[in-house]
């Protein structure tokens with residue numbers, strides 16, 4: 196059974212038809228990337244999967260379980276977490292409190308403590324700054340915090356919305372390395388990116404989204420060498 | 433071009449008038465204060481009395497203000513019915529306390545005779561606030577901001593006139609607790625026992641609330657939801673449940689405040705929530721709306737200002753019967769803060785995103 200399937204999903208904002216029949220499949224253990232230009236519908240796709248938006252039509256299943264039956268906060272309990280666009284850290288809460296919020300869906304104190312240690316080893320910077328208010332962190336640190344916070348829920352699948360946005364190249368590399376490591380530890384990844392080159396270099400497969408529709412899907416290397424993709428998203432003429 | 437020049441001129445005039453207004457009020461306060469102290473109408477002990485009364489009064493404002501500020505923090509909405517929630521708590525306490533006094537319980541166990549009505553008031557206020565949230569606010573979530581505001585005013589009228597209809601327009605005398613008659617002498621200063629109880633009870637309630645908000649899972653969820661509802665939901669936080677908890681906790685504080693208020697003023701009626709409600713709202717704005725410590729500080733500052741102000745700077749200016757103007761002080765303060773420092777004493781600037 197596939198980890199996540201999105202079948203013919205249509206999502207609207209009022210009368211704006213933002214997703215026009217999206218189909219995606221993600222297998223257990225994969226890194227799949229969803230690339231596309233500004234306004235293509237990437238964020239809308241992730242918000243629909245995580246329950247924040249209700250699709251007008253279509254099906255979304257997580258290991259066969261119909262996700263549309265659940266409220267957004269219930270979906271976390273099913274093993275799906277999302278790092279929202281623009282990180283969405285709780286600015287007036289400390290780094291540690293943000294991470295605690297990430298573990299809101301869990302009760303076992305020992306397991307939570309073990310997860311916290313794990314996140315702190317993934318991102319030593321967060322350990323240094325654990326008592327600091329999240330709003331005072333740099334963009335890169337906030338991205339680490341948002342990612343670490345999502346991991347605190349111990350998800351089986353992690354959705355990331357443009358983790359590289361606004362970050363210096365060194366930091367982008369660090370974040371992407373960590374994504375690969377998280378994946379090696381067994382977490383399935385759906386990565387949304389405008390930085391298509393970086394995304395395709397760590398992903399197994401990719402989908403190309405254009406004005407609310409999937410226009411291409413293939414192995415990541417294939418997409419990387421596709422002339423259309425190169426022209427539109429990789430800046431190669 | 434011409435309009436823009438005349439607009440700029442108008443802006444300059446408006447800002448000049450505002451500055452003049454500000455300077456005038458500061459001058460009036462200073463001159464009044466100097467004259468009042470020179471005149472020496474009041475003794476040192478009397479000034480201390482004014483301050484203590486102000487702190488007692490202010491801690492009641494602070495308790496009510498917490499509900500305004502917490503609901504604003506989480507929904508960006510002014511819960512206009514909050515003052516009436518305070519009134520419903522006072523009514524619940526009145527009937528309980530009257531009965532306890534009649535059967536002689538209050539005289540035998542004064543501490544319980546105080547605490548049981550407070551508990552009843554908190555429960556009743558909480559239940560009514562939860563109903564109001566469910567019926568009048570939740571269906572309007574996501575509507576333009578004016579809509580829930582109008583609904584809140586409607587809820588306020590509904591509660592006021594329901595209570596007027598059920599209990600009549602008259603005033604009820606709140607039964608005194610005999611053990612709380614008279615004064616205690618603390619550090620050589622005589623303080624009314626009732627005022628001590630009010631300050632201590634309010635202090636305990638506020639400490640409990642602060643601990644709850646800062647250190648418990650529910651409290652942290654409330655803070656997370658107040659920052660971003662969608663992100664909070666992504667953490668697994670049930671946003672609706674958290675919003676209800678916020679209303680409930682704010683209402684419990686208001687219910688307790690209703691009892692403390694009744695102990696001081698000894699009478700209750702269907703309209704008693706209106707003025708303290710507006711005062712507490714002023715306190716919340718004064719402290720920076722959305723800010724919990726701000727509401728506490730704002731309440732105390734307003735209480736003391738109101739209590740000391742009439743004798744200190746109004747009487748000094750030769751105003752006769754200045755005590756009748758004590759409400760004017762609160763309302764002047766509200767207008768001044770809104771004009772000059774909308775973020776309040778401890779508040780952050782209202783950013784576009786929040787407003």
Ligand SMILES: Nc1ncnc2c1ncn2[C@@H]1O[C@H](COP(=O)(O)OP(=O)(O)O)[C@@H](O)[C@H]1O
Nearest residue numbers: 208211213231232233234235236237238239240
């Ligand atoms: N809150 C909203 N209200 C109305 N339209 C929206 C909203 N959010 C996004 N859209 C529209 O939906 C489309 C897809 O947006 P989005 O999913 O944010 O794209 P992406 O993440 O790929 O940049 C765009 O045309 C955008 O203008």
Ligand SMILES: [Mg+2]
Nearest residue numbers: 237238239280
């Ligand atoms: Mg986006």
